[in-house]
Amino acid sequence: MIDHLEPHRAIALRHAWSGLVATDLPRLDITIGQGSTGPAPCLYRSMVCFILQGSKRVLINDELLSYDSADYLVSAIDLPLSGEILNAPGGNPYVAVSLLLEPALLTELAASMPLDAETGSCGIGLSINPVTQPLRDALLRFMSLLDQPADIPVLAPMAERELLYRLLQGPEGRLLRQIARPDGALGRIRRAVQWIRDNQTARLRIAALCEVSGMSRASLHRHFLALTGVTPLQYQKQLRLQGARYLLLDGEKSVSEVAFAVGYESATQFIREYGRQFGNPPARDVRQLREAISASTAA
Numbered sequence: 001m002i003d004h005l006e007p008h009r010a011i012a013l014r015h016a017w018s019g020l021v022a023t024d025l026p027r028l029d030i031t032i033g034q035g036s037t038g039p040a041p042c043l044y045r046s047m048v049c050f051i052l053q054g055s056k057r058v059l060i061n062d063e064l065l066s067y068d069s070a071d072y073l074v075s076a077i078d079l080p081l082s083g084e085i086l087n088a089p090g091g092n093p094y095v096a097v098s099l100l101l102e103p104a105l106l107t108e109l110a111a112s113m114p115l116d117a118e119t120g121s122c123g124i125g126l127s128i129n130p131v132t133q134p135l136r137d138a139l140l141r142f143m144s145l146l147d148q149p150a151d152i153p154v155l156a157p158m159a160e161r162e163l164l165y166r167l168l169q170g171p172e173g174r175l176l177r178q179i180a181r182p183d184g185a186l187g188r189i190r191r192a193v194q195w196i197r198d199n200q201t202a203r204l205r206i207a208a209l210c211e212v213s214g215m216s217r218a219s220l221h222r223h224f225l226a227l228t229g230v231t232p233l234q235y236q237k238q239l240r241l242q243g244a245r246y247l248l249l250d251g252e253k254s255v256s257e258v259a260f261a262v263g264y265e266s267a268t269q270f271i272r273e274y275g276r277q278f279g280n281p282p283a284r285d286v287r288q289l290r291e292a293i294s295a296s297t298a299a
Contacts, residue, residue: 004136005069009052011143012095024149025142025156027100035087035094041277042083043242044075046179046190047098048167050131050139054094055086060126060229067128072135074167076101076175076186077125077227078193080238097143099163107180109164125186125227127175135166185223188213192224196232200239201263204232240264241277248286255282 015023016030023030039059055068060081067073085094142159145152168176178186192213196204209232210220224232240262247258259270271281278285 004133005052008050008097008136008140008143009095011140011146012052012097015146023146024152025145026160027102028142029098029100031094031096031098033085033094035085039082039084041238041242042081043239044079044081044083044126045098046077046101047075048101049073049075049096049098052095052097053092054088054096056094056096057084057086058082058126060124062229063124065126065128070130071128072131072167074127074129074175075125076127076179077190078197079126079228080230080235080242081126097139099160101164101176101179103179105161105164106168106176109161109168110177110180113165113168124229125175125189127171129171132166132170135163135170138163138166183214186227188215189220189223189227192220192232193228193235196236197239200236200243201261203263204236206232237273238277241274244270244274244282245278245285245289248282249289258282 012030012032015021016032018032021030021032035054039057044058050072051067051069053069055066057064057066058073058081059065060079087094138159142156142163145156145159148155164176167173175186178184179190181187182191192209192215195209195212199208206217206220209215210217213220215223221231224230224235228235230238244258244262247253247261248255253261255271256267259267262270264270274285275281280288
């Protein structure tokens with residue numbers, strides 16, 4: 001059986017060894033890791049992800065989605081969810097590449113393509129679809145530039161455009177077009193999400209979200225929940241706790257200092273909500289994370 005992704009995987013393994021690695025190609029990251037012991041909370045950026053080896057399961061809005069090297073995932077909005085990495089057969093590591101989506105470029109490309117039928121409703125901002133051969137070939141041409149860094153400034157923009165063009169032609173072309181439509185429901189909620197990200201340590205103000213999104217309270221709540229699977233307040237809480245986890249891993253602040261740094265007024269409340277989110281209190285969770293990181297590095 002022909003392994004169509006072997007060239008892609010070889011490039012990824014030449015340019016990354018473990019964890020999440022930002023590459024010389026703008027907005028393209030490589031992830032290499034071992035299978036997780038269970039679902040773990042994470043934040044998906046607005047991106048397209050291609051698995052080159054292994055598989056992954058994600059849980060969003062009580063829906064379990066699975067994808068592997070035969071599929072690609074589109075996240076049209078920054079989404080808080082739970083994910084679980086699964087190793088490839090034989091214990092080979094999980095390998096994936098992800099490209100952050102650039103709305104301006106999608107707008108430019110979509111404007112030159114025939115319009116498809118738009119619907120008034122807006123469902124969850126995440127979709128999984130089968131990889132086609134033209135899409136796989138475009139990804140390889142884009143990734144191959146990592147082996148030719150001198151060509152990146154000139155050829156990378158063209159290669160990225162080709163990749164996005166193939167995505168716009170695919171089943172989720174309509175979802176990707178909505179990213180570039182600032183007056184659509186997705187565009188409005190993206191603005192609300194950005195406001196929360198920019199002000200995640202401050203008290204959440206629904207009035208400010210309504211103003212920046214141009215929506216009423218009822219419309220904001222309905223579309224926010226439909227697209228992200230959580231309410232604005234729950235979204236902010238998950239951002240805070242994710243940020244706290246990274247600060248604790250750095251090891252430069254105490255639990256109380258981290259709690260106040262991410263916007264909590266009570267360390268006790270922070271510890272309680274951290275345990276609900278990650279399954280363990282901060283100190284134990286961080287200790288287990290460091291042990292897992294050390295084991296992965298040693299392997």
